[in-house]
Amino acid sequence: MNKIELKGVSKTFGQVEASKNVSLTFEQGKIYGLLGRNGAGKSTLLNMITSRVFPDAGEILVEGESVIECDRAMGKIYLMGEANYYPEGMRIRKAFECAAMFYPNFDLANANMLAERFGLNTKKKFKELSTGMTTMARLSIALSTGAPYIFLDEPVLGLDAVHRDLFYRLLVEQFERHPACYVISTHLIEEVAGLIEEVYIISKGELLLHESTERLLARGYTVTGSSEAVDTFIEDHPCIGQDQLGGMKSAYIMEALEISQVPETLTVSKLNLQQLFVQLTKE
Amino acid sequence: MKINFEDERPIFLQIAEGIEDGILVGAYEEEGQVPSTTEISMTYKINPATALKGISRLVEEGILYKRRGLGMFVSTGAIAVVRAKRKAAFSKQYVAPLTREARRLGLTSGETVELIERSFRDE
Numbered sequence: 001m002n003k004i005e006l007k008g009v010s011k012t013f014g015q016v017e018a019s020k021n022v023s024l025t026f027e028q029g030k031i032y033g034l035l036g037r038n039g040a041g042k043s044t045l046l047n048m049i050t051s052r053v054f055p056d057a058g059e060i061l062v063e064g065e066s067v068i069e070c071d072r073a074m075g076k077i078y079l080m081g082e083a084n085y086y087p088e089g090m091r092i093r094k095a096f097e098c099a100a101m102f103y104p105n106f107d108l109a110n111a112n113m114l115a116e117r118f119g120l121n122t123k124k125k126f127k128e129l130s131t132g133m134t135t136m137a138r139l140s141i142a143l144s145t146g147a148p149y150i151f152l153d154e155p156v157l158g159l160d161a162v163h164r165d166l167f168y169r170l171l172v173e174q175f176e177r178h179p180a181c182y183v184i185s186t187h188l189i190e191e192v193a194g195l196i197e198e199v200y201i202i203s204k205g206e207l208l209l210h211e212s213t214e215r216l217l218a219r220g221y222t223v224t225g226s227s228e229a230v231d232t233f234i235e236d237h238p239c240i241g242q243d244q245l246g247g248m249k250s251a252y253i254m255e256a257l258e259i260s261q262v263p264e265t266l267t268v269s270k271l272n273l274q275q276l277f278v279q280l281t282k283e
Numbered sequence: 284m285k286i287n288f289e290d291e292r293p294i295f296l297q298i299a300e301g302i303e304d305g306i307l308v309g310a311y312e313e314e315g316q317v318p319s320t321t322e323i324s325m326t327y328k329i330n331p332a333t334a335l336k337g338i339s340r341l342v343e344e345g346i347l348y349k350r351r352g353l354g355m356f357v358s359t360g361a362i363a364v365v366r367a368k369r370k371a372a373f374s375k376q377y378v379a380p381l382t383r384e385a386r387r388l389g390l391t392s393g394e395t396v397e398l399i400e401r402s403f404r405d406e
Binding site: 190195269 | 286288289290291293294295321324325327328329330333379387
């Protein structure tokens with residue numbers, strides 16, 4: 001039972017249905033991607049999982065126990081949310097000590113090691129840090145809590161390309177050291193495509209798709225050619241979107257294609273995870 | 284070794300092929316050690332399960348073997364196995380796309396063969 005389960009979870013804020021009957025599972029020993037456009041309801045889901053917001057309907061179970069009013073369940077979850085709640089005057093060092101009070105398995109040596117790899121001075125106060133440095137300090141904590149379920153909402157906020165690259169490597173290293181459940185919510189989809197084993201795509205509060213990344217990528221293709229040829233082709237194939245450029249057309253196909261079966265008048269290429277995401281969630 | 288996320292082949296196969304390439308060019312010698320799944324997954328920023336799947340594929344095919352507590356090693360005779368495997372896949376992987384493009388351009392099979400022969404001579 002090493003998993004978090006959401007069963008038919010719904011939440012409405014005023015007129016907005018932030019979550020609509022969402023059911024999903026996060027297991028230990030896996031890295032997940034929780035993807036959605038702005039306002040799709042990712043943060044609401046994360047806030048419900050960590051009991052910051054209560055669902056209107058449905059239940060959330062951590063290893064079989066409801067998260068609501070349950071310290072034992074909450075102690076197993078760490079959420080690095082969108083906002084930084086550490087006081088401005090607090091030193092990074094002190095924040096590490098605070099985290100250790102709430103998470104008995106907190107690994108201080110690991111947190112210091114991560115801070116050093118990021119080039120952070122832990123004597124600095126949060127108000128002295130840039131957005132990227134704040135993210136690095138918070139990542140150093142999140143990856144050291146020892147919690148079996150770690151949720152990272154926008155974990156690369158403000159990080160430059162070099163630091164993002166470092167973070168992805170550190171994530172693999174930390175996953176090998178502590179094979180917990182890691183759930184990454186990010187807009188930089190292509191950068192995490194290789195890291196995430198399973199993908200959940202949320203759209204307008206609903207779960208749109210759940211699949212292993214490998215299987216999903218195996219059935220995303222772009223077929224390009226004259227409009228006529230493409231139109232004929234998509235009569236028999238599931239098309240999730242199209243782009244037209246003069247007399248040429250590209251169609252995005254959600255099906256495992258055998259290239260030798262595609263007419264030679266068409267060129268076929270793979271869709272990457274970000275392109276798939278765009279086609280599946282655009283208006 | 285290079286991982287292309289838009290490649291037709293899944294990442295685990297690209298990992299396996301990358302190691303095979305290393306064996307073919309002699310970077311990984313028979314009875315020599317290959318990188319661990321952790322090294323591979325950290326280098327390419329891929330899920331360790333994916334790297335493991337690529338390595339396991341090569342173990343199943345007898346190209347790599349595990350030395351308990353030490354890591355993964357290249358089997359004796361692996362070069363011949365890899366070469367045979369690549370030859371078997373050559374038609375589908377290289378000739379089929381070439382024929383497809385040749386047809387689109389209206390090249391006859393004779394003209395295409397002539398181009399291939401010329402390319403052989405030039406090398």
